[in-house]
Amino acid sequence: MSFAEPDVSGGRPHLRVGPRTAAAAACLVLGLGLIGGAATGSWLTGGGAADSPENAFGTARSLWHNVPVDELFPPTVQGTGAGPGGADRVWTRIAVAPDSGCAGAFDPLLSKALAPVGCQRLLRATYTDATQSYVTTVGLLFAKGDPAAMSALAARVRDEHLDQRADLMPRPYAAAGTAAAEFGDRQRASWTLKVLTDAPVVAYSVSGWADGRTVDTPQPAADAVRSGATTAPAQAGLGNEAQGLADRIERRLRTTVGTATEQPS
Template identity: 80%
Template sequence: MTFGEPEGYDERLRARPLARGARLHPRAAAAAACLVLGLGLIGGAATGSWLTGDGGGTARTGFGAARTLWHSVPVDQLFPPTVRGTGAGPGGADRTWTRIAVAPDSGCAGAFDPPLRKALAPVGCRRLLRATYTDATQSYVTTVGLLFTGADPAAMSALAARFRDEHLDRRTDLLPRPYAAAGTAAARFGDRQRATWTLSVLPDAPVVAYTVSGWADGRTVDAPLPAADATRSGATSAPAQAGLGNEAQGLADRVERRLRQTVDPATETPS
């Protein structure tokens, strides 16, 4: 189906002079206005599709671009040396985290508890990037991880739905493991020191993002809590009272935001 070009506009929809005495037919004017409005709406929808996970062209482009980030951008872009969290602490206090260790990019062997490794197996493991941060007082340590999968959008959406519906991100037998680097504040940050964590399967990118937090002094934790529980009002556990849920959640939010901003700078504002 084709439409005649409305009188009074050129092929780029720019106004052109009408012949002397000529008048633009009302229907032609309405058609031109609708076309311009429609193009604007399409452009706006495409801009937002990476953030919302819509199936538009921009979402597909963003998904493909995210697949190669592990080797195409500097580590400082994904895991900055300093991360500032305005209002990220308990009671809306500000937080600042300093990166103290970056793991060599690797596979996923040894990075997850065995049941979690099995749950993530359907999407595969192309590469794993990890860094560990400490707070301004060096009281807490948090490992941040980005697992780049080999999955397509359908597989990532299916895994995200499974984690959501079965609450797999809340099970204490499905925890990521810390990255403890010798000679740093995280040297004693092992499996028994894990206090709280987050895990997010991104349906609009081939990435699983996670954080795991604990005390820097090596104290053990008998019952780790999901960050959502540790940040709940009225929570009385030691990790909650110490603000470790805020450490895990605050860093998770900012690293995920930075990942999206790296893929499509136009859709995110800096933290």
Template identity: 70%
Template sequence: MPTGRTEPRRHVRPEPPADVPPAPRSRPEAPATGAASAPPPPPASARFPDAPPAGTPGTGTGTGDFRGHGTPARPAEPPRRTAVPEETSGETTRRLRPVRDEVLREAPTPRPFVSFGQPETYDDSARPAGRRTRPRALAAAACVVLGLGLIGGAATGSWLTGDSAAEAGSPGAFAAAGGMWHSVPVDRLFPPTVNGEGAGPGGADRTWTRIGVAPDGGCADAFDPLLRKALAPAGCLRLLRATYTDATRSHVTTVGLLFTKADAAAMTSLKNRFRREGLDRRTDLMPRSYAPKNTLAAGFGDAQRASWTVSVLTDAPVVVFAVSGFADGRTVATPQPAADATGSGATTAPAQAGLGHEAQGLADRVERSLRKRVAPATESPS
């Protein structure tokens, strides 16, 4: 019987006809391969930590959600990145951190290749242990070279100055020098022209021209009596003399070579006596000049002698001497030995005129020429 309440009408979906195929589903079923179906993919929040989680029905955060009275929900703001905290000293591993833009823009700079030398070791005196051997070896080599140079220089100097004790032990050279008065032409002993570089006052150059050669002979009239007596122990074998004039033809100089009969020991004794007693500085022991007739030196006599030098050799039986004067024949009241006339500050007439340099310079050049002739004479033929 009716009670006044009406029951709600139920909607019944009609059954499809039997001959109509069922509608396809929105998601196809996994084929039945006998294996377990793949699990569904994880939500976006798990795969992408920065993506916002999917909306939940009824919360108003989904795209298809409606709040209250059908008002569409506003899209949620993307979450901000949180700042990465700085590393602390307690961390044992390095974290992956975002790369800054300015670092990416910088071009990579190649690192230079650096090599390191061997480490130095030090000894007790705080010096590198490996560096003392070379400096000491170099210093020792330098000392050896210096010593050889000094020895060679001393030998050469003694040969040029006549004080050659080292050469005195060579009887062949000594004997060869004693016979040069007849084996060497006069033009080689007394060249027609002699060049004296630096032989003049102040290092000026000199040139001497030969104007006469005396015949070889004895020593009777070649020396003052006292000088002849001083040279007597050595004996007189032969005497050679020549007279030269300078380039200005204002000075004349006689140079001589006295070949003695003495041996090396007697010549050494004679040289020591001249040095000890100063016989080469006494005005009463001057050698005499040679004045060839009809020449510029025709008036060159004893009174015109102004300066002189006498040198006794020890490596050859020879006494080299020279005496100079003015070419105009003027007399000189006070002659001066060449060793004093060539000294600094000398104010005598021979010194001021350069006559000391004339005698010393010409005698030195003739002596050097004599020594050069000795070496070839002592060489044995090959």
């Protein structure tokens, strides 16, 4: 940048700014304006921090008492392509458990395995299929653990295959006067268990027949939905019931977290 020589013809000296100087100054002003505008916009909208993983994790922790039950466990859940062979499913909610702690909700060894992340609150609901032949309990355990604790537990469940052991199963929620009235521990046929790492939540489901028949050999849903599986739970599609409903409830949870984390523009 260069300045012209002083002009004293009018009596009072002043600087004449050349074309290059004016252009440079204009660019500087424009650049500062853009930066200032961007900063102001970021401040008005809450910036990128609102969408950070940390913020979403914290938002998810309080959902159990901030979100209506119908948003997490809707009265009807559509399961397009969720059944055996890609058949559609529709699940109807028949019971909602009062929000509670985790005592008695899991087999003892599973309770011990989940203990490192703690239990802040447990939400559960039980659904039946369109024919009322099957019943499935789906649950959301809102943990006390931080992201590191949730990641450590998820790694342990994955590495030690804890979600596939029949002695570490979630328990169903039975409600008198419903199709799930006889849905007890011995009626459990298939189940899923998933530790989320982007939210302090353990999501699970457990399915069985609505007629109260007992099951000698429950099978994890991941195995029951595989092509060629010949066990009774697999042939009946109970793995699909557990997996399909759990997947859709988890999606709703993630959508709810995303909506709650968004800031108005």
